[in-house]
Amino acid sequence: MVRFSSVELKQILYLIAKDFSIELRQKHAAAGIVLFLFTTVFVIYKSFNQLTQETWNVMYWIIFLFVCLNSILKSFVQEGRDRAIYYYTLFDPIKVILSKIIYNFLFSLVLAVLLFGLLSFFTLNPIKDFTLFGSGLVLACFGISTIFTFVAAISGLGHNNATLMAVMALPIVLPVLLLAIKISAQAIGIILDSSVDVDFMYLIGIDMLMFGLAILLFPILWRA
């Protein structure tokens, strides 16, 4: 792993701050995603008159998955080709992908908390073990944002549309999603499995694997 000096660390922080300020400048995009969350939760709430704990769990993750897909998709598209070339001359590709992943990770965490608030406001809050749910959520957010960011990089550089990105990203994200659903089912108390720590180990392992691959492969993509 590359060791970052304080200057390089500052560069990464700067890139994250840049993404954040872009997000703030395009208030309509962020507002759109929040509204998307709100609408989906409301539709779910009206469609199921009585949401059971099991459906809550699955619904939570499915909504989260698609909101993430929508918000992370634009990571590489929004800035355009010219600016990509400008970054290319300024920064190391590893820093670019790292800052993107960290930014998307933070953004998806905010979305996850927001979604949790909305869904439990309208329907129910089945979570009994918040530490378990929270730690599972953080790990899953990291995995999902890593994979989506990387696929967004591939499809962004190939000038592909949103459908193709969904098609490419969803099968890959499945292991993370399944583990996340299982861990949160455990936190709700639907299943009682003593080996939840093994699930955590697997989740951390997949996160590290995907993160490592993204860091390793992105410089090759970036040169294109």
Add this chain to the structure above:
Amino acid sequence: MLYTLIVGMGTPLKPGILEVYPYNAQAGTQLRLKVKGYNSNYDQNETTAWLKIDSSYYIQSRFCASITYDVMTAVFDIPEYLPSKDSIVQVNLIVSNDEDKGSILPSAVFIKQNAIDSLKGLAPWSRSNTLEEVYTMEEFRFPYRNVIYETVRNTFYHVALWFAMFILLIISLVYNVGYLRSPSLELDTKAYAFTAVAILYGILGLITGSIWAKFAWGAFWTTDVKLNMTAVAMLIYFAYLVLRSSIPDLDRRAKLSAVYSIFAFFALIALVFIIPRMTDSLHPGNGGNPAFGGEDLDNTLRMVFYPSIIGFTLLGIWIASLKIRISNVADKLQSQE
């Protein structure tokens, strides 16, 4: 390939026992057991039958009378007491004669005993770990297994297709990594050809597995994890195909699809470890099913199974090399115009 077809389809199964009637018996009475055999020759041979409890206690039949080649009646005098502490005991049936040799039906009969005295029960039952009278077969025949019967032959095609698919995917992974280290369109063509053949094998494997599942498990598609994992694998590689076809620029296409397929391959590996933790599988090696090896994959099956894997892999490599040559010729023709 021809070898696996001829030997795989032509070799008969070893004789076995299909079913018996009645299933229940009372201790201390005489049991007339009607036995229906499979590939058996009861009418031409003196057949002996045994009832066996656990792996060590057995009684021999008083006599066996054949009705047709595959139906016979075996008569047992069941002692008053059984060598067991349970009131209902599962008993295995073993049948043997000179021509068919030994065959076994596990849990063939349930015997009920009214009074339990496992010490008294010991006396009339002989004790031995192996029945010397049961002959073992030396002919080249596939093993007979209950439930799957003749479909054991699917091992040669379905399972071999999976092995070959994974070998092909690994070959294409190697080409993809090679492409990223030193980009050349030749390597990309090779990686693409191997992936395409692996997808074809994946689909064939799903079809053969599906037909078999209908027979053995009762449905074309089940919630079985390996099935669904394969479905995900197919989705990933279909996405790979769509990605390739969506990019017109050759170098960019090669680079992006190589990166994606490496990424996807490792995600797939992760999936192989994750999904089995979610639910049980009906496949060998999961959920209490025996893994391959031991009794299931005996030497007769191995003699066809291993060549079949090699055969399918070589066939795949051959198809891929044809594909590579076709695309090379197409490139040449295009550049001449």
